[in-house]
Amino acid sequence: MGQNNPSNGHEDDYDWAKEVEAFEETKAGVKGLVDSGVVKIPKFFIQTPASATANKTTNRDHDDLLLQIPAVDLQGIGSDDDGARRKMAVDEIRRAAETWGFFRIVNHGVPVNVMDGILGAARRFHEQPKEDKMHLYSGDGRKKVRFFTINGTFQENNVANWRDALAFNFPDDVVDSQDLPLVCRKEVGDYMEHMIKLRDVLSELLSEALGLSKDYLARIECMKSEHLSCLYYPSCPEPDLTFGLFKHSDATFLTIVAQDDKGGLQVLHQDHWVDVLPVPGALLANIGDLMQLISNDIFKSAEHRVLARSVGSRVSTACFFFPSSTHLLKQYGPIKELLSESNPPLYREVSNMEYTTAYQKNMRHRIATLPLFKL
Numbered sequence: 432m433g434q435n436n437p438s439n440g441h442e443d444d445y446d447w448a449k450e451v452e453a454f455e456e457t458k459a460g461v462k463g464l465v466d467s468g469v470v471k472i473p474k475f476f477i478q479t480p481a482s483a484t485a486n487k488t489t490n491r492d493h494d495d496l497l498l499q500i501p502a503v504d505l506q507g508i509g510s511d512d513d514g515a516r517r518k519m520a521v522d523e524i525r526r527a528a529e530t531w532g533f534f535r536i537v538n539h540g541v542p543v544n545v546m547d548g549i550l551g552a553a554r555r556f557h558e559q560p561k562e563d564k565m566h567l568y569s570g571d572g573r574k575k576v577r578f579f580t581i582n583g584t585f586q587e588n589n590v591a592n593w594r595d596a597l598a599f600n601f602p603d604d605v606v607d608s609q610d611l612p613l614v615c616r617k618e619v620g621d622y623m624e625h626m627i628k629l630r631d632v633l634s635e636l637l638s639e640a641l642g643l644s645k646d647y648l649a650r651i652e653c654m655k656s657e658h659l660s661c662l663y664y665p666s667c668p669e670p671d672l673t674f675g676l677f678k679h680s681d682a683t684f685l686t687i688v689a690q691d692d693k694g695g696l697q698v699l700h701q702d703h704w705v706d707v708l709p710v711p712g713a714l715l716a717n718i719g720d721l722m723q724l725i726s727n728d729i730f731k732s733a734e735h736r737v738l739a740r741s742v743g744s745r746v747s748t749a750c751f752f753f754p755s756s757t758h759l760l761k762q763y764g765p766i767k768e769l770l771s772e773s774n775p776p777l778y779r780e781v782s783n784m785e786y787t788t789a790y791q792k793n794m795r796h797r798i799a800t801l802p803l804f805k806l
Contacts, residue, residue, distance in 0.1 A: 447587045451475055458565035460580045460595035462557055465665040476591050476673045498705045500698060501527035502713075505632065506538035517636075524633075525640035528726075532718040532733030533698045535710060536687075540632075541625040543712050546689050549622040552615035553661035554746045556597050559614060567597075567612070575600050575610050582791075589795045593673045593739045597661040602756045604655065615661070623659065626687060626750045630654055633685065633716065641726060643768060653684045653721070653763065655755035664695065664737060664745040675737035675745065682790035682800065683719030683751045690715065690747040699734040707735075719751075720801045721786060724778045727765035732801060754783045778804050 450473055457463050464473070503524050508517040527534035556564065556578075567578040570585075578597050585591070599611070599619065606623045608616055634654055635645040648654060664675040675695060690696060696707040698717075707715065723732040737745070754761060764780035781804050790800040 445474065447475060451581070451585060455570075455581065457561075458568035459561045460557075460568070460578070460663075461593055462595055462663065462665050463561055465667075466561075470668050472593070472667065472669050472673060475585075475589070476593055478590055478673055478677070498700060498703065500533050500535055500700075500705065500707055500715075501531055502535045502537060503527060503716075504537050505540065508632070508636075521636055521639045524636050528637070528640060528718050528722075528730040530731070531698070531700055532723075532731035533700075533707070533735065534716055535707075536629075536714045536716055537710075537712070539629055539714055541622075541629060541714065545618075545621050545625055546712070546714070548618040549615075549661070549748050550689060550691050550746050552618035553597065553663065553748060554744075556612060556615050556661065557595055557663035557746075563614075564612075572598075576612065584791075584795070586795065590673075590677065592676050593667050593670075594662055594664045594675050594737070596663070599659045601657040601659065604657070619659065619661075622748070623657065623750075626657060626659075629687065629714075630657075630685070630752055633687075637685070637722075637730075641729060641766070641769065643766070647766075648684075651763075652755040652758045652761075653725070654752035655758070656753045658751040658753065660749045660751070662747045662749065664740065664747075666742055666744060667739040668741070670739035670741045673739050675739045676735075677797070678734055678736045679794060680732040680734050680799070680801070681717060681719040681751060682721065682787050683753060684722045684725075685752045686717050686719055687750045687752075688715040688717070688747060691745060693740070693743060693745040695738045695740055695745050696747070697736055697738065699736075704736070720790070721763060721783065723801060724781070724786075724804065725763050725766050727769050727774065727777050729769065759784045777806060779806055 454473060501523065503520060505520055508520045524534065564578050567576060569577040570579050570581055570583055571577065572583055576599055578595065580595050581591055601623060604627050606620055608620050611619050634648045638645050638647040667673060690709055692709045694706065694709055697704040698707055717733045717735065718730045720732045722730050760782045762780035762782055765776040765778055770776055789803065793800045
């Protein structure tokens with residue numbers, strides 16, 4: 432790629448498609464750029480001035496604004512005979528899902544060594560020599576396992592994120608270890624075993640938080656398949672010009688995140704960007720667009736982003752929950768049990784496949800997808 436930024440030279444000579452093609456041909460990702468000693472980031476990573484400076488306010492900019500994301504404690508929710516501890520957890524989830532769409536989970540049952548293992552394995556994969564991972568480099572989301580920077584179709588004026596991803600698709604809770612790279616095989620398998628168990632717990636609690644039977648979300652199979660992304664955010668020579676991950680909500684029903692101790696994740700709350708500070712042993716969960724849709728806006732899908740950093744790298748994992756393979760074309764709309772004359776449906780029915788297709792198209796242009804499905 433070299434060390435020159437075409438945008439700092441003769442603009443008329445800049446060939447966007449050629450620069451993207453040259454980057455993709457390396458199959459080395461953003462980590463490869465950093466390893467090459469790049470001092471100016473390629474133009475297709477650069478945000479517009481408006482995007483780069485918008486909403487820079489964070490909770491650290493206000494002495495009187497001490498915003499902290501809510502915490503949900505799952506300790507003892509299945510053993511309390513009178514249900515008091517479970518009711519407390521349900522209430523905590525309800526408040527968090529209604530007001531933030533984002534919450535920290537403690538006492539969740541995932542061992543610390545399993546969490547450390549998946550984060551360590553993610554770093555190990557991304558920091559291995561390019562030659563050992565480039566065979567997995569692909570923008571094709573249909574692959575079971577792939578490594579990528581640019582996901583899917585990328586058109587001129589689109590902006591890439593300053594991060595690399597190792598992604599796995601696990602339809603219908605099936606985790607086939609033979610499909611997993613050896614460098615992270617055990618850690619991914621162990622982590623997914625616990626993610627599926629935690630999904631089942633949260634599915635019940637979210638159902639109850641909506642005033643439904645605890646098996647409601649399980650019966651409609653809206654969170655029966657998983658997509659795991661192991662994300663690597665290298666240091667950036669020009670962090671003010673780009674993002675590790677630009678502002679977005681998730682096209683999921685639910686997402687569970689593990690992050691290392693570096694920080695950089697932010698969630699948008701009351702028009703302020705709030706730092707989601709790392710807490711040892713805790714996981715994060717956020718409501719996705721499709722959960723907001725079926726809850727008829729009772730639960731809120733959280734917009735979030737990751738800042739680029741000038742020194743050091745950051746690692747995180749995101750486990751996205753989608754419908755089972757038999758329900759990809761099933762129409763999901765506002766849950767009828769939640770509707771009334773005073774609370775009519777706000778959205779039309781949509782399948783996961785239709786929504787995801789629209790989301791991927793609109794995300795490139797920074798267009799929110801959920802409002803497009805409002806009645």
